[in-house]
Structures are given as structure tokens and as C-alpha cells.
Amino acid sequence: MAAAAAQLHGSAAATAAYRRTRAYSVPSSCRWPQSLLAGSPKLSISTSGVCMKSFAFAAKLSTKCANENARVEELDLQSDQMKELQVEEHVIPRKRSAKIHDFCLGIPFGGLLFSMGLLGYIFSRSTISLVLGIAPGLATLLLGTLSLKFWRSGRSSFLLILAQAAISAFLAWKYSHAYFLTNRLLPWGFYASLSTAMGCFYAYVLLAGGNPPPKKLAAIPPQ
Numbered sequence: 001m002a003a004a005a006a007q008l009h010g011s012a013a014a015t016a017a018y019r020r021t022r023a024y025s026v027p028s029s030c031r032w033p034q035s036l037l038a039g040s041p042k043l044s045i046s047t048s049g050v051c052m053k054s055f056a057f058a059a060k061l062s063t064k065c066a067n068e069n070a071r072v073e074e075l076d077l078q079s080d081q082m083k084e085l086q087v088e089e090h091v092i093p094r095k096r097s098a099k100i101h102d103f104c105l106g107i108p109f110g111g112l113l114f115s116m117g118l119l120g121y122i123f124s125r126s127t128i129s130l131v132l133g134i135a136p137g138l139a140t141l142l143l144g145t146l147s148l149k150f151w152r153s154g155r156s157s158f159l160l161i162l163a164q165a166a167i168s169a170f171l172a173w174k175y176s177h178a179y180f181l182t183n184r185l186l187p188w189g190f191y192a193s194l195s196t197a198m199g200c201f202y203a204y205v206l207l208a209g210g211n212p213p214p215k216k217l218a219a220i221p222p223q
Helices: 002-024 048-089 102-124 127-153 158-182 185-208
Strands: none
Touching: 102 127, 102 158, 102 185, 127 158, 158 185
16 A cells, blocks of 8 residues: 555656646747748748839830930931922022023024025025025024033033124124115015124123023032
């Protein structure tokens, strides 16, 4: 009995000691984790939102730059068009020139003199037709054609116009003299009037500054 009582007393004492130990033990929830990162809450940083915001900002920036570039190009194009219009409207301080070219009337005048002088020589065999018809008509026709060629190439026709004016003045004097001697309106009076009118026309072209330049050459500004 004594042994059983001692055993029972020892079991009771052990039970009491275990309870005291359990009472003073630190709960698991208050224990410090073995690893500092084991029990820490996981922090997850997502960069998808930042990337999307950066991409959206970059897209907006590139779109804005493209719009600005397009606007600048459009303004440059408009300025170039305005400059072209100004160049067309105010090309150069154009030099003075006549309203009509010398060859516009000189070639028909020379052709008329040549043809009428040739007909007069054929029917009458007159040397006057050679001197006052064929020769001056052919010379005027040739000078007018050369003046046209010079005008197309942009060269000055001043000397050619001056030569035609001299021929017209000579013919006006000779035809007027023949008209005063014979008092015949045809052909001397008609030729005298026509030659005088052509002399005045050539004088106008010379005093006005010569032939007007071609349009393709007039549109080129001076260097």
C-alpha cells in the first residue's frame, strides 16, 4: 500500500509539474520565428501597372510629337506655296519692254515687200522693184526671223530692230519722194504710208525697251 501510495504521489507530482511548465511556456503564436523572412508577410510588387502607364505615356508623347511634326510640315508646305505665289506675282522688277514684238509686224511687212517687188519685177522687169521691193523686203524678212530666234533664246534683238527701223526709214523716204514726183497713190503713196508706220512702230519698240521676254524666262528671278 505504501508503495502504491508513493507511486501515485509521484505521478501526481509529475502531473502538477507538467501543468506548471505548460502554464509558463510561451505560446507558439508569440514565438520568434527561426527565419526572419519565414513568418513575414509576402510583399508582391506588380510592375504591370507602372509598365502600362509608362507605355500609355510614351504612346501619348509619340502621338503628340507626330502631330507636331505633321503640323510643322504643313506650315512649311504652306509657306513654300506662299513663296511660290509671291515669286509668280512679284517675280522680278521687270525691265521696261514693248507690248508687242518687232517680228510680229516686221515679218509680214518684209513678206509683203518681197512678194510685191517680185511680182513687179516679173511683170515689168523694173529695177525699182528690185531696189525698193525685193531687196528691202528680203532683208526685213530675214531680220524679223532672226529677231524671233533671238527672242526665243532670251538674247537681245536691239541691233536687229534697229536695222529694221533703218530700212523702214529709208523706204519711207524713197516712197515719199516717188509719190511727190508722180502723185500716184498706188503704189507709192500706199508704200510710203506703210513704211512710215513701220518706222514709227520700230521706234516705239526701241524706246519702250525692246521685245518683252518669254514667260518662262520672265519667271526666273535674277541671280
